[in-house]
Amino acid sequence: MRLIIREDYDEVSSYVANYVKERINQFQPSAERPFVLGLPTGSSPIGTYKKLVELYKAGELSFGHVVTFNMDEYVGLPRDHPESYHSFMWNHLFKHVDIKPENVHILDGNAPDLDEECKKFEAEIARVGGIELFLGGIGPDGHIAFNEPGSSLTSRTRVKTLAYETIIANARFFDGDVSKVPKLALTVGVATVMDAREVCITITGAHKSIALAKCIEEGVNHMWTVSAIQMHPKGLVVCDEDATLELHVKTVKYFKSIEHVHHSLIGAENLSLQGGVKQLRVPAPNTARPATPLNGPYE
Numbered sequence: 001m002r003l004i005i006r007e008d009y010d011e012v013s014s015y016v017a018n019y020v021k022e023r024i025n026q027f028q029p030s031a032e033r034p035f036v037l038g039l040p041t042g043s044s045p046i047g048t049y050k051k052l053v054e055l056y057k058a059g060e061l062s063f064g065h066v067v068t069f070n071m072d073e074y075v076g077l078p079r080d081h082p083e084s085y086h087s088f089m090w091n092h093l094f095k096h097v098d099i100k101p102e103n104v105h106i107l108d109g110n111a112p113d114l115d116e117e118c119k120k121f122e123a124e125i126a127r128v129g130g131i132e133l134f135l136g137g138i139g140p141d142g143h144i145a146f147n148e149p150g151s152s153l154t155s156r157t158r159v160k161t162l163a164y165e166t167i168i169a170n171a172r173f174f175d176g177d178v179s180k181v182p183k184l185a186l187t188v189g190v191a192t193v194m195d196a197r198e199v200c201i202t203i204t205g206a207h208k209s210i211a212l213a214k215c216i217e218e219g220v221n222h223m224w225t226v227s228a229i230q231m232h233p234k235g236l237v238v239c240d241e242d243a244t245l246e247l248h249v250k251t252v253k254y255f256k257s258i259e260h261v262h263h264s265l266i267g268a269e270n271l272s273l274q275g276g277v278k279q280l281r282v283p284a285p286n287t288a289r290p291a292t293p294l295n296g297p298y299e
């Protein structure tokens, strides 16, 4: 597993968007052999989607031969509700790029038979040959998609009852009103995500620092479902400095050193993922003097 640390949310978003661009372009997708991309919702991927739209508009990336599968959807929320994940995906990404609507797969939380809807989703993923790259975020409790603490690490797409912590976290999208947040969702399973040939999880903000530490430094554990990424042969976590607050200094230094070594081997001029070198510089000491004398020491 790799951990990429960037200064802030914006740098994380750029890194992930460029990563997706590189992967799609290297793959050289065609109608017969499309690139299959797994996608998340939430506030974490908004910056990435914005940058993907910019890359598309700059002619650096096309979604013409990209097939997508979204992680999850609320149960019972009308499809055109502003907070449905359908609305989210079309507003933040799909309507701005050249993706074919028939290549977009989002679970239908209003399907007459929800179990059947979940089975069909898994079957469709299998039919297109599996997911090449699954992007994800996490909740502060370490869940991926809606695989709440205690979810089986071998779980598949299914109906899930949301944990109270998730309902509270997502109330910000429903006028801060917990009672408006749907209590059920359809979600891919942990195994559905981990079956992808590559998994890239974005973790930003101090409020997710405990989850990041659980994911990186402790064992694989169904109470922190993102930790399943430890078992993935091509797992990538991209986080910001704030999210590293609960990591050991040794852990942070180790993962940063991997990038340093990699960059020194390939040479900065060959670095295709923008922002890579810039963020590895040691910050200059702050030499600015306060206007008023200080009494210190302030250890």
Ligand SMILES: N[C@@H]1[C@@H](O)[C@H](O)[C@@H](COP(=O)(O)O)O[C@@H]1O
Pocket (backbone or CB within 6 Å): 040, 041, 042, 043, 044, 045, 071, 072, 136, 137, 138, 139, 140, 143, 144, 145, 146, 166
């Ligand atoms: N089901 C989604 C998850 O897929 C997402 O990762 C999480 C975090 O959201 P945010 O990125 O807004 O913190 O929110 C929801 O629970």
